[in-house]
Amino acid sequence: xxxNPIITVSGLTKIFDGGFAALNNVSVTVDKGEVVSIIGxxxxxxxxxxxxxxxxxxxxxxQIIIDGVPLDHNRKHRLEIRTEVGxxxxxxxxxxxxxxRDNITLAxxxxxxxxxxxxxxIADELLEKVGIPEKADSFPQNLSGGQxxxxxxxxxxxxxxxxxxxxxxxxxxxxxxxxxxxxxxKNLATEGMTMLVVTHEMGFAREVSNRILFMDNGEIVxxxxxxxxxxxxxxSRSRQFLSKIL
Amino acid sequence: xxLVRKNTVFQxxxxxVLMVGLGGLFYYNSVNLGYRWQWYRxxxxxxxxxxxxxxxxxxxxxxxxxxxxxxxxxxxxATIIGLLTAILRLSSSFAGRMMAxxxxxxxxxxxxxxxxxxxxxxxxxxxxxxxxxxxxxxxSLFEGAYTSEIIRGxxxxxxxxxxxxxxSLGLSTVDTYRFCIIPQTFRQILPPLxxxxxxxxxxxxxxxxxxxxxxxxxGQDIISKTFLTFEIWFVVALVYLAVTIPISVLIRSxxxxxxxxx
Ligand SMILES: Nc1ncnc2c1ncn2[C@@H]1O[C@H](COP(=O)(O)OP(=O)(O)O)[C@@H](O)[C@H]1O
Ligand SMILES: [Mg+2]
Numbered sequence: 001x002x003x004n005p006i007i008t009v010s011g012l013t014k015i016f017d018g019g020f021a022a023l024n025n026v027s028v029t030v031d032k033g034e035v036v037s038i039i040g041x042x043x044x045x046x047x048x049x050x051x052x053x054x055x056x057x058x059x060x061x062x063q064i065i066i067d068g069v070p071l072d073h074n075r076k077h078r079l080e081i082r083t084e085v086g087x088x089x090x091x092x093x094x095x096x097x098x099x100x101r102d103n104i105t106l107a108x109x110x111x112x113x114x115x116x117x118x119x120x121x122i123a124d125e126l127l128e129k130v131g132i133p134e135k136a137d138s139f140p141q142n143l144s145g146g147q148x149x150x151x152x153x154x155x156x157x158x159x160x161x162x163x164x165x166x167x168x169x170x171x172x173x174x175x176x177x178x179x180x181x182x183x184x185x186k187n188l189a190t191e192g193m194t195m196l197v198v199t200h201e202m203g204f205a206r207e208v209s210n211r212i213l214f215m216d217n218g219e220i221v222x223x224x225x226x227x228x229x230x231x232x233x234x235x236s237r238s239r240q241f242l243s244k245i246l
Numbered sequence: 247x248x249l250v251r252k253n254t255v256f257q258x259x260x261x262x263v264l265m266v267g268l269g270g271l272f273y274y275n276s277v278n279l280g281y282r283w284q285w286y287r288x289x290x291x292x293x294x295x296x297x298x299x300x301x302x303x304x305x306x307x308x309x310x311x312x313x314x315x316x317x318x319x320x321x322x323x324a325t326i327i328g329l330l331t332a333i334l335r336l337s338s339s340f341a342g343r344m345m346a347x348x349x350x351x352x353x354x355x356x357x358x359x360x361x362x363x364x365x366x367x368x369x370x371x372x373x374x375x376x377x378x379x380x381x382x383x384x385x386s387l388f389e390g391a392y393t394s395e396i397i398r399g400x401x402x403x404x405x406x407x408x409x410x411x412x413x414s415l416g417l418s419t420v421d422t423y424r425f426c427i428i429p430q431t432f433r434q435i436l437p438p439l440x441x442x443x444x445x446x447x448x449x450x451x452x453x454x455x456x457x458x459x460x461x462x463x464x465g466q467d468i469i470s471k472t473f474l475t476f477e478i479w480f481v482v483a484l485v486y487l488a489v490t491i492p493i494s495v496l497i498r499s500x501x502x503x504x505x506x507x508x
Binding site for chain 1: 405407408410411413414415416417418421425426429430
Protein backbone atom coordinates (compact mmCIF):
# COMPACT_ATOMS: atom_id res chain seq x y z
CA UNK A 1 0.00 0.00 0.00
CA UNK A 2 1.37 3.45 -0.98
CA UNK A 3 1.06 6.21 1.61
CA ASN A 4 2.03 9.82 1.26
CA PRO A 5 5.02 10.48 3.51
CA ILE A 6 4.41 13.22 6.09
CA ILE A 7 8.15 13.95 6.23
CA THR A 8 10.40 13.88 3.17
CA VAL A 9 14.07 14.67 3.64
CA SER A 10 16.49 14.49 0.76
CA GLY A 11 20.18 15.27 0.61
CA LEU A 12 20.13 17.06 3.95
CA THR A 13 23.57 18.43 4.80
CA LYS A 14 24.51 20.60 7.76
CA ILE A 15 27.98 22.03 8.08
CA PHE A 16 28.85 23.93 11.26
CA ASP A 17 31.33 26.78 11.39
CA GLY A 18 34.75 25.29 10.98
CA GLY A 19 33.61 23.00 8.18
CA PHE A 20 32.42 20.11 10.32
CA ALA A 21 29.60 18.17 8.60
CA ALA A 22 27.14 17.25 11.37
CA LEU A 23 24.76 15.86 8.73
CA ASN A 24 26.05 14.43 5.51
CA ASN A 25 23.57 13.99 2.67
CA VAL A 26 20.79 12.47 4.76
CA SER A 27 17.67 11.25 2.95
CA VAL A 28 14.69 9.64 4.62
CA THR A 29 10.90 9.61 4.53
CA VAL A 30 8.49 9.09 7.41
CA ASP A 31 4.86 8.09 7.01
CA LYS A 32 1.97 9.42 9.00
CA GLY A 33 1.58 7.62 12.31
CA GLU A 34 5.05 6.11 12.33
CA VAL A 35 6.97 6.14 15.58
CA VAL A 36 10.66 6.37 14.74
CA SER A 37 13.42 6.07 17.30
CA ILE A 38 16.69 7.71 16.36
CA ILE A 39 19.63 6.19 18.14
CA GLY A 40 23.36 6.39 17.85
CA UNK A 41 26.47 7.51 19.66
CA UNK A 42 26.84 11.03 21.05
CA UNK A 43 27.81 13.50 18.35
CA UNK A 44 26.24 11.40 15.59
CA UNK A 45 24.04 14.30 14.48
CA UNK A 46 20.72 13.13 15.97
CA UNK A 47 19.84 16.46 17.57
CA UNK A 48 20.98 18.38 14.54
CA UNK A 49 18.75 16.21 12.36
CA UNK A 50 15.66 16.86 14.52
CA UNK A 51 16.42 20.56 14.74
CA UNK A 52 16.71 20.85 10.96
CA UNK A 53 13.24 19.36 10.57
CA UNK A 54 11.49 22.36 12.12
CA UNK A 55 14.03 24.93 10.98
CA UNK A 56 15.58 25.49 14.40
CA UNK A 57 18.87 24.78 12.66
CA UNK A 58 19.47 26.14 9.15
CA UNK A 59 20.59 23.46 6.74
CA UNK A 60 23.30 23.99 4.14
CA UNK A 61 21.98 21.67 1.43
CA UNK A 62 19.03 19.45 0.76
CA GLN A 63 15.27 19.59 0.87
CA ILE A 64 12.75 19.13 3.67
CA ILE A 65 9.03 18.76 3.05
CA ILE A 66 6.67 18.50 6.01
CA ASP A 67 3.12 17.42 5.19
CA GLY A 68 3.41 18.84 1.68
CA VAL A 69 4.92 22.16 2.82
CA PRO A 70 8.54 22.81 1.82
CA LEU A 71 10.71 24.26 4.58
CA ASP A 72 12.20 27.23 2.75
CA HIS A 73 12.59 30.96 3.21
CA ASN A 74 8.89 31.58 2.73
CA ARG A 75 7.72 32.87 6.11
CA LYS A 76 4.27 31.36 5.77
CA HIS A 77 5.68 27.92 5.07
CA ARG A 78 8.04 28.20 7.98
CA LEU A 79 5.35 29.30 10.40
CA GLU A 80 3.09 26.49 9.24
CA ILE A 81 5.83 23.96 9.88
CA ARG A 82 6.76 25.47 13.24
CA THR A 83 3.20 25.16 14.47
CA GLU A 84 2.59 21.71 13.00
CA VAL A 85 5.76 20.19 14.38
CA GLY A 86 5.90 20.02 18.17
CA UNK A 87 9.25 19.72 19.90
CA UNK A 88 10.24 18.50 23.34
CA UNK A 89 13.73 19.22 24.65
CA UNK A 90 16.05 17.47 27.04
CA UNK A 91 16.07 20.51 29.33
CA UNK A 92 12.26 21.05 29.26
CA UNK A 93 12.62 24.76 28.48
CA UNK A 94 9.41 25.77 30.22
CA UNK A 95 8.91 29.51 30.67
CA UNK A 96 9.88 29.90 34.34
CA UNK A 97 7.96 33.12 34.94
CA UNK A 98 4.62 31.66 33.81
CA UNK A 99 2.31 29.30 35.58
CA UNK A 100 1.93 25.85 34.04
CA ARG A 101 -1.38 26.77 32.46
CA ASP A 102 0.03 29.93 30.90
CA ASN A 103 2.96 27.98 29.51
CA ILE A 104 0.45 25.78 27.71
CA THR A 105 -1.91 28.52 26.52
CA LEU A 106 0.60 31.17 25.40
CA ALA A 107 0.92 29.97 21.82
CA UNK A 108 -2.79 29.16 21.62
CA UNK A 109 -3.58 32.75 22.48
CA UNK A 110 -0.87 34.44 20.47
CA UNK A 111 -0.46 32.21 17.44
CA UNK A 112 -3.84 30.52 17.06
CA UNK A 113 -5.78 33.49 18.51
CA UNK A 114 -8.04 31.21 20.50
CA UNK A 115 -10.16 32.96 23.14
CA UNK A 116 -9.11 32.59 26.81
CA UNK A 117 -11.92 30.31 28.08
CA UNK A 118 -11.30 27.87 25.25
CA UNK A 119 -7.52 28.03 25.90
CA UNK A 120 -8.13 27.24 29.53
CA UNK A 121 -10.26 24.26 28.64
CA ILE A 122 -7.60 22.93 26.26
CA ALA A 123 -4.88 23.37 28.88
CA ASP A 124 -6.87 21.59 31.58
CA GLU A 125 -7.71 18.77 29.21
CA LEU A 126 -4.03 18.33 28.27
CA LEU A 127 -2.88 18.43 31.88
CA GLU A 128 -5.41 15.70 32.59
CA LYS A 129 -3.95 13.74 29.72
CA VAL A 130 -0.37 13.97 31.02
CA GLY A 131 -1.56 13.15 34.53
CA ILE A 132 -1.01 16.40 36.46
CA PRO A 133 -4.30 18.34 36.39
CA GLU A 134 -3.61 19.66 39.89
CA LYS A 135 -0.48 21.55 38.77
CA ALA A 136 -2.19 24.08 36.49
CA ASP A 137 -1.52 26.99 38.83
CA SER A 138 2.00 26.01 39.87
CA PHE A 139 5.18 27.59 38.62
CA PRO A 140 7.60 25.26 36.79
CA GLN A 141 10.28 25.55 39.46
CA ASN A 142 7.93 23.97 41.98
CA LEU A 143 7.49 20.85 39.82
CA SER A 144 9.68 17.76 39.65
CA GLY A 145 11.66 17.15 36.47
CA GLY A 146 9.23 14.48 35.31
CA GLN A 147 6.28 16.81 35.87
CA UNK A 148 8.03 19.64 34.05
CA UNK A 149 8.70 17.45 31.06
CA UNK A 150 5.05 16.35 30.99
CA UNK A 151 4.02 20.00 30.99
CA UNK A 152 6.43 20.58 28.10
CA UNK A 153 4.75 17.75 26.21
CA UNK A 154 1.31 19.18 26.97
CA UNK A 155 2.49 22.59 25.81
CA UNK A 156 3.67 21.17 22.48
CA UNK A 157 0.47 19.16 22.09
CA UNK A 158 -1.66 22.26 22.65
CA UNK A 159 -0.80 23.43 19.15
CA UNK A 160 -2.35 20.23 17.85
CA UNK A 161 0.79 19.24 15.94
CA UNK A 162 0.91 16.58 13.25
CA UNK A 163 4.41 15.52 14.20
CA UNK A 164 6.17 15.41 17.57
CA UNK A 165 9.94 15.56 17.91
CA UNK A 166 11.54 14.39 21.16
CA UNK A 167 15.23 15.17 21.72
CA UNK A 168 16.39 13.00 24.62
CA UNK A 169 13.26 13.91 26.54
CA UNK A 170 14.19 11.69 29.49
CA UNK A 171 17.97 12.16 29.62
CA UNK A 172 17.88 14.93 32.21
CA UNK A 173 15.51 13.07 34.52
CA UNK A 174 16.19 11.16 37.71
CA UNK A 175 15.70 7.43 37.06
CA UNK A 176 12.45 7.20 39.01
CA UNK A 177 10.82 9.85 36.81
CA UNK A 178 11.74 8.42 33.44
CA UNK A 179 8.81 6.03 33.20
CA UNK A 180 6.14 8.67 33.88
CA UNK A 181 7.35 10.59 30.84
CA UNK A 182 7.82 7.49 28.69
CA UNK A 183 4.25 6.43 29.54
CA UNK A 184 2.91 9.72 28.21
CA UNK A 185 4.95 9.24 25.03
CA LYS A 186 3.72 5.67 24.72
CA ASN A 187 0.10 6.83 24.93
CA LEU A 188 0.76 9.40 22.24
CA ALA A 189 2.19 6.69 20.03
CA THR A 190 -0.88 4.53 20.57
CA GLU A 191 -3.10 7.42 19.53
CA GLY A 192 -1.36 7.47 16.17
CA MET A 193 0.86 10.53 16.54
CA THR A 194 3.79 10.67 14.13
CA MET A 195 6.84 10.74 16.38
CA LEU A 196 10.58 11.07 15.93
CA VAL A 197 12.27 10.19 19.17
CA VAL A 198 15.98 10.62 19.87
CA THR A 199 16.50 8.36 22.86
CA HIS A 200 18.88 6.24 24.88
CA GLU A 201 15.96 4.22 26.26
CA MET A 202 16.39 1.02 24.30
CA GLY A 203 13.30 -0.49 25.93
CA PHE A 204 11.18 2.32 24.55
CA ALA A 205 12.87 2.12 21.16
CA ARG A 206 12.22 -1.58 20.91
CA GLU A 207 8.71 -1.80 22.30
CA VAL A 208 7.05 1.45 21.30
CA SER A 209 8.63 2.51 18.04
CA ASN A 210 8.07 0.63 14.83
CA ARG A 211 11.21 1.86 13.15
CA ILE A 212 14.80 2.63 14.07
CA LEU A 213 17.16 5.09 12.44
CA PHE A 214 20.68 4.33 13.58
CA MET A 215 22.91 7.36 13.04
CA ASP A 216 26.66 7.74 13.17
CA ASN A 217 28.99 10.43 11.82
CA GLY A 218 26.19 12.51 10.35
CA GLU A 219 24.70 9.66 8.37
CA ILE A 220 21.85 7.24 8.72
CA VAL A 221 23.73 3.98 8.92
CA UNK A 222 20.78 1.68 9.33
CA UNK A 223 17.07 2.25 8.81
CA UNK A 224 14.89 -0.71 9.65
CA UNK A 225 12.07 -2.26 11.58
CA UNK A 226 12.57 -1.93 15.35
CA UNK A 227 12.34 -5.61 16.15
CA UNK A 228 14.79 -6.48 13.38
CA UNK A 229 17.27 -3.85 14.51
CA UNK A 230 17.52 -5.26 18.00
CA UNK A 231 17.43 -8.94 17.08
CA UNK A 232 19.44 -8.96 13.91
CA UNK A 233 21.05 -5.66 12.86
CA UNK A 234 22.61 -5.60 9.41
CA UNK A 235 25.44 -3.13 9.82
CA SER A 236 28.54 -3.85 11.85
CA ARG A 237 28.44 -0.34 13.36
CA SER A 238 24.92 -1.02 14.64
CA ARG A 239 26.06 -4.29 16.16
CA GLN A 240 29.01 -2.57 17.83
CA PHE A 241 26.75 0.15 19.26
CA LEU A 242 24.23 -2.37 20.55
CA SER A 243 26.87 -4.55 22.14
CA LYS A 244 28.17 -1.52 24.02
CA ILE A 245 24.80 -0.24 25.17
CA LEU A 246 22.83 -3.41 25.98
CA UNK B 247 32.62 40.06 73.04
CA UNK B 248 33.43 42.98 75.26
CA LEU B 249 36.55 43.78 73.31
CA VAL B 250 34.64 44.04 70.06
CA ARG B 251 32.04 46.27 71.65
CA LYS B 252 34.65 48.61 73.05
CA ASN B 253 36.29 48.79 69.66
CA THR B 254 33.00 49.73 67.98
CA VAL B 255 32.34 52.51 70.47
CA PHE B 256 35.85 53.79 69.88
CA GLN B 257 35.30 53.75 66.10
CA UNK B 258 32.05 55.72 66.43
CA UNK B 259 33.75 58.27 68.64
CA UNK B 260 36.65 58.55 66.22
CA UNK B 261 34.23 59.07 63.34
CA UNK B 262 32.35 61.80 65.25
CA VAL B 263 35.59 63.58 66.18
CA LEU B 264 36.77 63.50 62.56
CA MET B 265 33.45 64.83 61.27
CA VAL B 266 33.28 67.63 63.82
CA GLY B 267 36.92 68.45 63.12
CA LEU B 268 36.30 68.68 59.37
CA GLY B 269 33.17 70.77 59.92
CA GLY B 270 35.05 73.08 62.27
CA LEU B 271 37.91 73.51 59.83
CA PHE B 272 35.38 74.29 57.14
CA TYR B 273 33.62 76.90 59.26
CA TYR B 274 36.86 78.42 60.56
CA ASN B 275 38.21 78.88 57.01
CA SER B 276 34.95 80.40 55.78
CA VAL B 277 34.95 82.92 58.63
CA ASN B 278 38.62 83.72 57.97
CA LEU B 279 37.64 84.37 54.38
CA GLY B 280 35.15 86.89 55.69
CA TYR B 281 32.07 84.86 54.72
CA ARG B 282 28.95 85.85 56.59
CA TRP B 283 26.68 82.82 57.05
CA GLN B 284 23.02 83.79 56.72
CA TRP B 285 21.06 80.55 57.02
CA TYR B 286 17.99 82.48 58.11
CA ARG B 287 17.57 83.76 54.55
CA UNK B 288 17.37 80.25 53.09
CA UNK B 289 13.92 78.88 54.09
CA UNK B 290 12.05 81.26 51.78
CA UNK B 291 13.69 79.57 48.77
CA UNK B 292 12.26 76.27 49.88
CA UNK B 293 8.82 77.35 50.96
CA UNK B 294 7.31 80.79 51.35
CA UNK B 295 4.06 82.66 51.83
CA UNK B 296 2.53 84.64 49.02
CA UNK B 297 0.76 87.98 49.52
CA UNK B 298 -2.46 86.15 50.42
CA UNK B 299 -0.65 84.34 53.23
CA UNK B 300 -0.88 80.79 51.86
CA UNK B 301 2.16 78.55 51.50
CA UNK B 302 3.78 78.31 48.04
CA UNK B 303 6.86 76.39 46.92
CA UNK B 304 10.05 78.39 46.85
CA UNK B 305 12.42 78.67 43.90
CA UNK B 306 14.51 75.64 44.89
CA UNK B 307 11.45 73.40 45.18
CA UNK B 308 10.19 74.60 41.80
CA UNK B 309 13.63 73.79 40.39
CA UNK B 310 13.50 70.36 41.98
CA UNK B 311 10.11 69.82 40.35
CA UNK B 312 11.65 70.54 36.96
CA UNK B 313 14.60 68.25 37.68
CA UNK B 314 12.25 65.42 38.60
CA UNK B 315 9.96 66.04 35.64
CA UNK B 316 12.81 66.04 33.12
CA UNK B 317 14.41 63.02 34.76
CA UNK B 318 11.15 61.07 34.80
CA UNK B 319 10.25 61.75 31.17
CA UNK B 320 13.84 61.05 30.09
CA UNK B 321 13.85 57.82 32.08
CA UNK B 322 10.80 56.58 30.17
CA UNK B 323 12.30 57.49 26.78
CA ALA B 324 15.72 56.15 27.78
CA THR B 325 14.13 52.82 28.65
CA ILE B 326 12.29 52.65 25.32
CA ILE B 327 15.40 53.68 23.38
CA GLY B 328 17.50 51.24 25.39
CA LEU B 329 15.13 48.35 24.74
CA LEU B 330 14.91 49.05 21.00
CA THR B 331 18.67 49.49 20.70
CA ALA B 332 19.33 46.26 22.60
CA ILE B 333 16.96 44.35 20.31
CA LEU B 334 18.47 45.98 17.20
CA ARG B 335 21.95 44.96 18.30
CA LEU B 336 20.80 41.37 18.70
CA SER B 337 18.78 41.30 15.48
CA SER B 338 19.81 39.52 12.32
CA SER B 339 19.52 42.73 10.28
CA PHE B 340 22.93 44.13 9.38
CA ALA B 341 21.55 47.66 8.89
CA GLY B 342 19.84 47.49 12.28
CA ARG B 343 22.96 46.31 14.06
CA MET B 344 25.09 49.02 12.42
CA MET B 345 22.61 51.77 13.32
CA ALA B 346 22.64 50.68 16.94
CA UNK B 347 26.42 50.44 16.98
CA UNK B 348 26.93 53.93 15.50
CA UNK B 349 24.48 55.43 17.98
CA UNK B 350 26.18 53.76 20.94
CA UNK B 351 29.69 54.77 19.87
CA UNK B 352 28.67 58.40 19.25
CA UNK B 353 26.89 58.77 22.55
CA UNK B 354 29.40 56.97 24.70
CA UNK B 355 32.43 58.72 23.29
CA UNK B 356 31.33 62.34 23.57
CA UNK B 357 30.72 64.32 26.78
CA UNK B 358 27.09 64.66 27.82
CA UNK B 359 27.54 68.41 28.11
CA UNK B 360 28.51 68.58 24.44
CA UNK B 361 25.51 66.44 23.49
CA UNK B 362 23.20 68.78 25.36
CA UNK B 363 24.75 71.88 23.79
CA UNK B 364 24.76 70.28 20.35
CA UNK B 365 21.09 69.38 20.65
CA UNK B 366 20.16 72.83 21.90
CA UNK B 367 22.26 74.97 19.56
CA UNK B 368 22.31 72.81 16.41
CA UNK B 369 19.36 70.44 16.36
CA UNK B 370 16.81 72.60 18.17
CA UNK B 371 16.88 75.47 15.62
CA UNK B 372 16.82 72.99 12.73
CA UNK B 373 13.79 71.13 14.03
CA UNK B 374 12.11 73.87 16.03
CA UNK B 375 12.51 72.24 19.44
CA UNK B 376 11.97 73.98 22.77
CA UNK B 377 14.74 73.95 25.42
CA UNK B 378 12.67 71.45 27.41
CA UNK B 379 12.40 69.08 24.45
CA UNK B 380 16.12 69.51 23.72
CA UNK B 381 16.92 68.59 27.31
CA UNK B 382 14.67 65.52 27.27
CA UNK B 383 16.01 64.33 23.92
CA UNK B 384 19.67 64.70 24.81
CA UNK B 385 19.27 63.09 28.24
CA SER B 386 17.17 60.23 26.83
CA LEU B 387 19.68 59.49 24.09
CA PHE B 388 22.56 59.60 26.53
CA GLU B 389 21.04 57.40 29.21
CA GLY B 390 19.43 55.16 26.57
CA ALA B 391 22.88 54.09 25.41
CA TYR B 392 23.75 52.82 28.86
CA THR B 393 20.29 51.38 29.42
CA SER B 394 20.62 49.39 26.21
CA GLU B 395 23.78 47.71 27.48
CA ILE B 396 21.99 46.73 30.69
CA ILE B 397 19.00 45.34 28.80
CA ARG B 398 21.21 43.57 26.26
CA GLY B 399 23.06 41.85 29.09
CA UNK B 400 19.73 40.78 30.57
CA UNK B 401 18.53 39.38 27.24
CA UNK B 402 21.77 37.48 26.65
CA UNK B 403 21.50 35.91 30.09
CA UNK B 404 18.20 34.20 29.17
CA UNK B 405 19.01 30.59 28.24
CA UNK B 406 19.02 29.69 24.54
CA UNK B 407 16.41 26.99 25.23
CA UNK B 408 13.80 29.67 25.91
CA UNK B 409 14.20 30.98 22.38
CA UNK B 410 14.06 27.49 20.99
CA UNK B 411 10.83 26.52 22.70
CA UNK B 412 9.23 29.84 21.71
CA UNK B 413 10.35 29.23 18.13
CA SER B 414 8.97 25.72 18.00
CA LEU B 415 5.63 26.91 19.39
CA GLY B 416 5.37 29.28 16.42
CA LEU B 417 5.60 32.52 18.43
CA SER B 418 6.59 35.63 16.47
CA THR B 419 9.81 37.43 17.35
CA VAL B 420 7.89 40.30 18.95
CA ASP B 421 5.79 37.92 21.05
CA THR B 422 8.88 35.94 22.01
CA TYR B 423 10.50 39.10 23.34
CA ARG B 424 7.33 40.39 24.93
CA PHE B 425 6.07 37.29 26.70
CA CYS B 426 9.09 35.01 27.07
CA ILE B 427 12.37 36.89 27.07
CA ILE B 428 11.88 40.41 28.46
CA PRO B 429 9.92 39.32 31.57
CA GLN B 430 12.79 36.98 32.42
CA THR B 431 15.31 39.84 32.28
CA PHE B 432 13.58 41.89 35.02
CA ARG B 433 15.26 40.17 37.92
CA GLN B 434 18.67 40.97 36.48
CA ILE B 435 18.09 44.40 34.95
CA LEU B 436 15.84 46.22 37.44
CA PRO B 437 18.57 46.99 40.01
CA PRO B 438 21.04 48.42 37.43
CA LEU B 439 18.21 50.27 35.69
CA UNK B 440 17.27 51.88 38.99
CA UNK B 441 20.91 52.88 39.51
CA UNK B 442 20.81 54.33 36.04
CA UNK B 443 17.86 56.48 37.10
CA UNK B 444 19.99 57.87 39.92
CA UNK B 445 22.67 58.75 37.36
CA UNK B 446 19.99 60.33 35.22
CA UNK B 447 18.86 62.63 38.04
CA UNK B 448 22.46 63.66 38.69
CA UNK B 449 23.29 64.10 35.00
CA UNK B 450 20.18 66.22 34.50
CA UNK B 451 21.96 69.05 36.37
CA UNK B 452 23.75 69.76 33.09
CA UNK B 453 20.54 70.94 31.42
CA UNK B 454 20.85 74.10 33.53
CA UNK B 455 23.30 75.18 30.82
CA UNK B 456 20.51 75.51 28.26
CA UNK B 457 18.22 77.78 30.25
CA UNK B 458 16.14 75.09 31.90
CA UNK B 459 15.06 76.19 35.36
CA UNK B 460 15.97 73.00 37.17
CA UNK B 461 17.32 72.60 40.69
CA UNK B 462 20.89 73.55 39.71
CA UNK B 463 19.71 76.53 37.67
CA UNK B 464 17.50 77.68 40.54
CA GLY B 465 20.54 77.57 42.84
CA GLN B 466 22.67 79.60 40.43
CA ASP B 467 19.87 82.09 39.92
CA ILE B 468 19.34 82.68 43.64
CA ILE B 469 23.08 83.04 44.23
CA SER B 470 23.43 85.63 41.48
CA LYS B 471 20.76 87.73 43.21
CA THR B 472 21.66 87.19 46.87
CA PHE B 473 25.32 86.07 47.05
CA LEU B 474 24.31 83.30 49.48
CA THR B 475 26.83 81.09 47.68
CA PHE B 476 27.80 78.66 50.42
CA GLU B 477 24.33 78.15 51.89
CA ILE B 478 22.61 77.61 48.55
CA TRP B 479 25.14 75.10 47.20
CA PHE B 480 24.90 73.23 50.50
CA VAL B 481 21.14 73.07 50.19
CA VAL B 482 21.18 72.15 46.50
CA ALA B 483 23.57 69.26 47.17
CA LEU B 484 21.42 68.11 50.10
CA VAL B 485 18.26 68.18 47.97
CA TYR B 486 19.92 65.99 45.32
CA LEU B 487 20.99 63.61 48.07
CA ALA B 488 17.49 63.59 49.55
CA VAL B 489 16.18 62.30 46.23
CA THR B 490 18.94 59.89 45.23
CA ILE B 491 19.73 58.21 48.54
CA PRO B 492 16.21 56.78 49.06
CA ILE B 493 16.29 55.41 45.51
CA SER B 494 19.65 53.79 46.16
CA VAL B 495 18.38 52.24 49.39
CA LEU B 496 15.28 50.98 47.58
CA ILE B 497 17.49 49.36 44.92
CA ARG B 498 19.45 47.47 47.54
CA SER B 499 16.30 46.03 49.07
CA UNK B 500 14.93 45.28 45.59
CA UNK B 501 18.02 43.29 44.65
CA UNK B 502 17.13 40.74 47.29
CA UNK B 503 13.42 40.43 46.65
CA UNK B 504 12.51 39.73 43.03
CA UNK B 505 11.75 36.06 42.37
CA UNK B 506 8.98 33.90 40.95
CA UNK B 507 6.98 31.09 42.47
CA UNK B 508 7.54 29.81 45.99
N1 LIG C 1 26.09 24.86 17.29
C1 LIG C 1 27.08 24.02 16.93
N2 LIG C 1 28.26 24.50 16.49
C2 LIG C 1 29.26 23.68 16.12
N3 LIG C 1 29.18 22.34 16.15
C3 LIG C 1 28.04 21.79 16.59
C4 LIG C 1 26.93 22.60 17.00
N4 LIG C 1 25.93 21.78 17.38
C5 LIG C 1 26.38 20.54 17.21
N5 LIG C 1 27.64 20.53 16.73
C6 LIG C 1 28.45 19.35 16.42
O1 LIG C 1 27.73 18.57 15.49
C7 LIG C 1 27.85 17.21 15.81
C8 LIG C 1 26.50 16.58 15.97
O2 LIG C 1 25.89 17.13 17.11
P1 LIG C 1 24.48 16.65 17.63
O3 LIG C 1 23.52 16.70 16.51
O4 LIG C 1 24.17 17.44 18.84
O5 LIG C 1 24.79 15.13 18.03
P2 LIG C 1 23.92 14.14 18.88
O6 LIG C 1 22.62 14.78 19.18
O7 LIG C 1 23.78 12.93 18.01
O8 LIG C 1 24.73 13.82 20.09
C9 LIG C 1 28.70 17.11 17.07
O9 LIG C 1 30.01 16.78 16.71
C10 LIG C 1 28.65 18.49 17.63
O10 LIG C 1 29.84 18.80 18.29
MG1 LIG D 1 21.83 15.38 21.07
